[in-house]
Amino acid sequence: MFPGSRPFMLSDLSLLIQISAFFLLIYAVYRRRKSIASHGKIASVAFYLVLPAIFYMVYNRAQGLTLPYYNWILSFHMLLGIMTIITGIIFVTNQWKWKIKKYMDLEILLWTGTFLLGITVYILLFYPVLLESVSLLRFV
Numbered sequence: 114m115f116p117g118s119r120p121f122m123l124s125d126l127s128l129l130i131q132i133s134a135f136f137l138l139i140y141a142v143y144r145r146r147k148s149i150a151s152h153g154k155i156a157s158v159a160f161y162l163v164l165p166a167i168f169y170m171v172y173n174r175a176q177g178l179t180l181p182y183y184n185w186i187l188s189f190h191m192l193l194g195i196m197t198i199i200t201g202i203i204f205v206t207n208q209w210k211w212k213i214k215k216y217m218d219l220e221i222l223l224w225t226g227t228f229l230l231g232i233t234v235y236i237l238l239f240y241p242v243l244l245e246s247v248s249l250l251r252f253v
């Protein structure tokens with residue numbers, strides 16, 4: 114993704130989609146005090162936006178993708194990712210008895226955790242040298 118380092122890949126596109134969706138989600142959270150209807154719409158758009166990237170990630174995993182280091186991070190990412198999707202489906206399909214603040218807070222927490230782990234997965238896959246430079250991979 115950085116200029117001159119390697120060709121642009123689908124994983125880069127997936128990353129850009131995930132970043133846009135995450136910012137949209139944050140914006141939806143910010144909107145909730147102004148209009149609850151637009152909060153719901155924007156959060157749903159964020160969810161639909163992320164779907165193609167999720168299909169791509171699941172496909173990659175099904176093809177046997179693993180990490181060169183710390184593969185447990187990928188497993189943890191997938192576990193949180195699946196939980197994020199399940200809670201997301203509950204909200205976008207308007208299951209009202211679950212649409213309460215405490216579950217929405219849980220969804221934001223799950224999404225944020227999955228997203229940050231996803232960024233870590235991306236760095237481990239394509240730029241492990243960045244982690245070496247902060248000595249995180251020295252003991253592997």
Ligand code: HEM
Pocket residue numbers: 123124125127128131132163166167169170171173174178190191194195197198224227228230231232234235238
């Ligand atoms: C809302 C849910 C999810 C979010 C926000 C998310 C986020 C991310 C991000 C930001 C990356 C790095 C960019 C990339 O390479 O695509 C990534 C990579 C990855 N994720 Fe997820 N993820 C989610 C769900 C899942 C699920 C459900 C799985 C598998 C069951 C999964 C498997 C992977 C794999 C294998 C990669 C490695 C690289 C790739 O395939 O592109 N993710 N994820």
